[in-house]
Amino acid sequence: MNWVYIEDISNFKDQEVEIRGWVYNKRSSGKIRFLLVRDGTGILQGTIFSPKKDSPLFKQFDDLTQESSIIIRGRVREEKRAPGGHEINIEEINIVQIAQEYPITPKEHGIPFLMEHRHLWLRSQKQHAVLQIRTELVKAIRNFFDGRGFRLMDTPILTPSACEGTTTLFETKYFDQKAYLSQSGQLYNEATIGAFGKVYCFGPTFRAEKSKTRKHLIEFWMVEPEVAFATLDDTIELGEDLIIYIIERILEKNKNELKILERDTKLLERIKKPFPRITYDEAQKKLKEKGSKMEWGDDFGSPEETLMSNIYDIPVCVTHFPAKIKAFYMQPDSKRPDLVLGVDVLASEGYGELIGGGQRIHDLDLLEKKIKEHNLPRKAYEWYLDLRKYGSVPHSGFGLGIERTLSWICKIKHIRETIPFPRLLYRIYP
Numbered sequence: 001m002n003w004v005y006i007e008d009i010s011n012f013k014d015q016e017v018e019i020r021g022w023v024y025n026k027r028s029s030g031k032i033r034f035l036l037v038r039d040g041t042g043i044l045q046g047t048i049f050s051p052k053k054d055s056p057l058f059k060q061f062d063d064l065t066q067e068s069s070i071i072i073r074g075r076v077r078e079e080k081r082a083p084g085g086h087e088i089n090i091e092e093i094n095i096v097q098i099a100q101e102y103p104i105t106p107k108e109h110g111i112p113f114l115m116e117h118r119h120l121w122l123r124s125q126k127q128h129a130v131l132q133i134r135t136e137l138v139k140a141i142r143n144f145f146d147g148r149g150f151r152l153m154d155t156p157i158l159t160p161s162a163c164e165g166t167t168t169l170f171e172t173k174y175f176d177q178k179a180y181l182s183q184s185g186q187l188y189n190e191a192t193i194g195a196f197g198k199v200y201c202f203g204p205t206f207r208a209e210k211s212k213t214r215k216h217l218i219e220f221w222m223v224e225p226e227v228a229f230a231t232l233d234d235t236i237e238l239g240e241d242l243i244i245y246i247i248e249r250i251l252e253k254n255k256n257e258l259k260i261l262e263r264d265t266k267l268l269e270r271i272k273k274p275f276p277r278i279t280y281d282e283a284q285k286k287l288k289e290k291g292s293k294m295e296w297g298d299d300f301g302s303p304e305e306t307l308m309s310n311i312y313d314i315p316v317c318v319t320h321f322p323a324k325i326k327a328f329y330m331q332p333d334s335k336r337p338d339l340v341l342g343v344d345v346l347a348s349e350g351y352g353e354l355i356g357g358g359q360r361i362h363d364l365d366l367l368e369k370k371i372k373e374h375n376l377p378r379k380a381y382e383w384y385l386d387l388r389k390y391g392s393v394p395h396s397g398f399g400l401g402i403e404r405t406l407s408w409i410c411k412i413k414h415i416r417e418t419i420p421f422p423r424l425l426y427r428i429y430p
């Protein structure tokens with residue numbers, strides 16, 4: 001028998017096939033029984049006809065509960081009215097397991113309940129759609145960088161030092177030493193560019209952030225390109241191109257999922273290059289006019305990010321931040337040394353920061369000074385300083401948060417739904 005996946009069903013018109021999946025729903029209508037089966041790639045309607053009420057197939061049908069696992073066999077028919085345009089005439093049901101009473105029903109459940117059942121909630125149509133788009137997003141990102149000749153470098157997760165400031169470090173034991181979970185692969189990629197020119201890493205990153213907002217995860221995924229000889233402008237352009245590529249791919253490949261999520265795709269379709277650019281100075285003034293209490297020198301808080309990204313209808317690039325609110329490695333502006341050549345790309349529709357990046361310090365003396373100013377233990381950064389001794393070049397890069405980007409593209413209210421098993425301030429189960 002021909003085991004096929006529902007997404008491929010249109011290739012099997014009028015053929016006998018086998019579908020392996022779970023009961024999504026069922027209903028009866030006179031002498032017909034309808035069984036909705038999902039197999040992870042789609043949902044297919046199965047029909048059972050029988051002139052007699054006591055047919056064994058009907059009996060099996062009656063026993064099936066929501067989420068029972070089954071293997072069904074039958075002939076595929078074109079059926080315009082069925083979801084997906086095809087149906088299967090069920091001739092045989094092989095019950096793998098009758099599911100116990102399923103906790104997630106079509107009625108409304110509260111978020112705490114759903115989070116507690118995340119392992120099952122994933123099967124729901126909306127959650128499925130978001131994560132389906134996530135796999136396409138990851139594929140698009142890899143294609144983008146691979147297509148431009150970037151080399152994939154896997155950077156370590158267990159590290160001896162901080163990248164993004166010591167307040168959000170996750171500490172762990174490394175035998176007799178201390179280690180930290182990686183906040184970013186950037187510092188390592190500043191080394192790999194010396195060997196490969198242009199690189200990217202793509203992996204999980206960790207922030208012991210005490211923020212309980214709809215934008216923060218404790219464990220999140222980030223893609224980080226780094227390019228030798230590239231300037232701030234070069235890295236902004238790379239970021240724009242990446243975002244546009246991602247949007248185009250998802251609009252093309254995930255029409256169905258975006259429909260399930262009721263996403264207004266027109267707002268995504270109008271995103272074109274170049275994105276508006278604004279300096280921190282200008283942004284701070286604009287925010288004040290809009291009623292924010294943010295003073296010059298303050299970092300953007302979550303409300304300011306939302307305010308900013310509501311001003312524009314496409315993503316906006318904020319540049320030239322005060323040095324004191326940014327990481328130690330950022331290259332100062334030659335004309336205004338109190339500013340750094342950093343960029344944050346803020347999403348439209350209030351979704352906040354998608355990208356953080358900029359140009360890195362390439363001068364040995366300056367970097368030594370910054371490490372001291374930030375009270376970082378020099379010994380742990382000796383290798384990083386080496387990079388400024390042996391053929392140092394200006395270089396730039398950025399990090400794009402996968403879950404932030406996915407929240408925005410799907411227009412999901414809370415970031416917790418954009419990763420299969422979110423790690424949140426008060427949640428590590430399941």
Ligand code: 4AD
Pocket residue numbers: 163164183184185186207209215216217218220222224225353354355356357358397398399400401402403404405
């Ligand atoms: O701005 P961040 O902290 O930048 C860096 O880590 C740089 N080292 C990246 C680089 O230049 N290679 O983080 C980059 C992006 C943010 O713009 C945001 O999209 C995401 O990572 N991000 C988070 N996403 C979810 N939860 C959190 N707690 C996040 N913190 C940052």
Ligand code: MG
Pocket residue numbers: 344353355356
């Ligand atoms: Mg940032």
